[in-house]
Amino acid sequence: MNWYSEDDKLLRRYLLNDVTAEERRLVEGRLLNDGDVQTAEEEPDFVDRLLLAEDELIDDHALGALSERERVLFDSNFAINSERRQKLIIAEGVVAQAAADMELRSLNRDREQVDSQAERSEGDTSIDVKIEWLHRLFFPSWKIVVYATITLALGLGIWRLFKSEPDLVRARKEIRQVYSFKRPLEIRISGYEYAMFPKTLGEEQGGFDYVALDRAERFLLDELAKQPTVETQHELGRLYLARKKFDQAEAILQLALQAEPNNASLHADLGAVFFEKWERQRSARSTSGQSGEQNTESDGLKQRSINHLTKALSLDGSLREARFNLALLYQTSNQIPQALEEWEKYLKDDPASPWAEEAERNLRMLK
Amino acid sequence: MKSLPELMKNRSMTEEEFKRFLNWLDVDREFAAQTYEKLRRRLIVYFIKRQCSAAEDLSDTVLNAAMEHFLKQNALLLGQPLPYIFGIARNVYRQHLNKQISLDGDVDWQRLSFPDFSEETSEKERRSVCLRACLGELKDQDRQLFLLYYLKKNEALDEYRIRLAAQFGLTINALRLKMMRLRDQLRSCITTCQQKAEA
Numbered sequence: 349m350n351w352y353s354e355d356d357k358l359l360r361r362y363l364l365n366d367v368t369a370e371e372r373r374l375v376e377g378r379l380l381n382d383g384d385v386q387t388a389e390e391e392p393d394f395v396d397r398l399l400l401a402e403d404e405l406i407d408d409h410a411l412g413a414l415s416e417r418e419r420v421l422f423d424s425n426f427a428i429n430s431e432r433r434q435k436l437i438i439a440e441g442v443v444a445q446a447a448a449d450m451e452l453r454s455l456n457r458d459r460e461q462v463d464s465q466a467e468r469s470e471g472d473t474s475i476d477v478k479i480e481w482l483h484r485l486f487f488p489s490w491k492i493v494v495y496a497t498i499t500l501a502l503g504l505g506i507w508r509l510f511k512s513e514p515d516l517v518r519a520r521k522e523i524r525q526v527y528s529f530k531r532p533l534e535i536r537i538s539g540y541e542y543a544m545f546p547k548t549l550g551e552e553q554g555g556f557d558y559v560a561l562d563r564a565e566r567f568l569l570d571e572l573a574k575q576p577t578v579e580t581q582h583e584l585g586r587l588y589l590a591r592k593k594f595d596q597a598e599a600i601l602q603l604a605l606q607a608e609p610n611n612a613s614l615h616a617d618l619g620a621v622f623f624e625k626w627e628r629q630r631s632a633r634s635t636s637g638q639s640g641e642q643n644t645e646s647d648g649l650k651q652r653s654i655n656h657l658t659k660a661l662s663l664d665g666s667l668r669e670a671r672f673n674l675a676l677l678y679q680t681s682n683q684i685p686q687a688l689e690e691w692e693k694y695l696k697d698d699p700a701s702p703w704a705e706e707a708e709r710n711l712r713m714l715k
Numbered sequence: 716m717k718s719l720p721e722l723m724k725n726r727s728m729t730e731e732e733f734k735r736f737l738n739w740l741d742v743d744r745e746f747a748a749q750t751y752e753k754l755r756r757r758l759i760v761y762f763i764k765r766q767c768s769a770a771e772d773l774s775d776t777v778l779n780a781a782m783e784h785f786l787k788q789n790a791l792l793l794g795q796p797l798p799y800i801f802g803i804a805r806n807v808y809r810q811h812l813n814k815q816i817s818l819d820g821d822v823d824w825q826r827l828s829f830p831d832f833s834e835e836t837s838e839k840e841r842r843s844v845c846l847r848a849c850l851g852e853l854k855d856q857d858r859q860l861f862l863l864y865y866l867k868k869n870e871a872l873d874e875y876r877i878r879l880a881a882q883f884g885l886t887i888n889a890l891r892l893k894m895m896r897l898r899d900q901l902r903s904c905i906t907t908c909q910q911k912a913e914a
Binding site: 352362380392393404410432445447573596599606 | 750753754757793794798802805842843846850861862863864866867873894895902
């Protein structure tokens with residue numbers, strides 16, 4: 349059982365302008381002539397299939413499920429009219445909404461589990477004991493007044509403590525706190541302070557306060573639901589990147605870039621996302637010995653990373669995160685002259701920070 | 716085969732403009748005229764299959780709109796003619812359906828009350844608010860299916876969609892057609908919502 353029939357595959361290629369002249373004649377002949385063929389209600393006819401193929405190409409693009417070749421053809425041959433671009437924007441919005449919805453569902457599920465566990469343990473106490481306990485707690489009646497006063501004072505205190513800060517600020521504080529001792533990735537994420545990167549722990553490194561990170565993620569999702577801004581999208585994108593949720597990071601940063609296409613930091617962080625995706629695909633390939641199409645796809649990721657990082661630098665030549673990541677990318681892909689050049693440029697701009705020490709170490713190693 | 720004046724009946728364009736339009740359909744003049752006739756017939760069938768009583772009028776609406784777009788814009792930006800024109804047919808059908816209140820359980824978007832937008836609300840914010848409001852208008856089960864369909868997965872997308880169809884008791888084709896209907900509904904709703912926001 350396949351999702352796409354041979355007709356669907358042909359129509360996808362036709363829409364992407366990736367067919368021979370003969371295939372084009374065949375498709376267009378069927379589009380104009382197949383209408384008289386009776387089809388079952390559930391069976392789409394050829395024109396329906398064309399419209400489905402168009403929708404599904406857009407969906408697959410929004411879901412990041414197109415191959416690199418299809419993506420290039422999509423951009424150059426397919427998404428050329430405003431209606432298709434509009435449909436793509438809606439599809440990307442739905443993808444982001446679906447991810448946010450699922451995050452909230454999973455958080456609610458976790459909370460319900462915690463609540464039900466608490467209820468189960470309370471259920472073990474007998475009713476008589478509960479009544480006696482309540483009696484001692486609330487009588488004589490002056491105790492109720494004291495409790496009410498304490499509760500009110502505490503409530504006010506907590507409200508002042510938390511309500512004075514917007515969700516975005518609270519989330520940012522939580523995140524910076526968690527990543528203040530060590531950082532999760534070797535690349536630089538914009539706005540994150542320096543923290544060491546323990547290379548030896550490799551991919552399985554842990555030790556981050558995931559409860560605080562979950563909480564921060566929830567704050568950001570709440571904030572986005574209340575008032576979606578590029579700043580919040582960017583913060584969530586950075587968090588997804590740090591938590592290695594690369595697809596989600598890519599989606600949300602792309603969304604933010606649609607609103608602010610000339611935001612250098614957004615380009616730098618999206619470049620970092622593609623760098624990490626490329627790096628993982630490259631490692632997986634070298635482990636399994638795959639080649640061919642995966643090679644092209646992986647090269648595409650690397651190229652997209654370079655494009656975004658250089659775009660960031662063209663918009664803001666002093667953006668250290670972008671320069672650092674570009675140097676690291678060249679170093680990782682063994683492009684030594686380019687890596688040396690970028691590290692040297694980095695050190696000219698940032699000669700004395702802890703990041704500079706790492707840059708210097710890398711420079712010495714390459715020399 | 717019909718002559719050029721016969722083909723141009725009910726079209727508000729000059730002969731020269733009409734020839735350019737035919738040339739867009741097919742560079743070979745003779746085939747282009749045939750293609751035009753076949754296309755018109757195919758559009759009528761498209762609307763008849765969707766139980767539209769005024770199928771001929773609707774197909775003329777489609778062709779007039781296509782010609783108007785063609786004359787106003789660079790043809791290269793419209794893309795391939797047949798997909799472009801069938802795309803217009805789809806919009807015309809959706810608008811036709813929206814005029815018929817609550818047909819087949821569809822929602823009359825014009826009657827919905829959307830959130831209030833202040834003047835400072837950006838286009839992106841409006842789109843986002845409209846998207847959420849419109850998702851909220853879908854039936855619970857449809858919304859659940861819709862969002863699950865758009866959920867990014869680590870597994871192969873085809874396999875995930877096939878499992879999703881099974882989970883909702885649908886065949887692959889039924890799920891694909893249902894998704895197409897839901898997408899159309901959502902797009903109509905978002906367009907209406909955005910128009911109201913801009914008004």
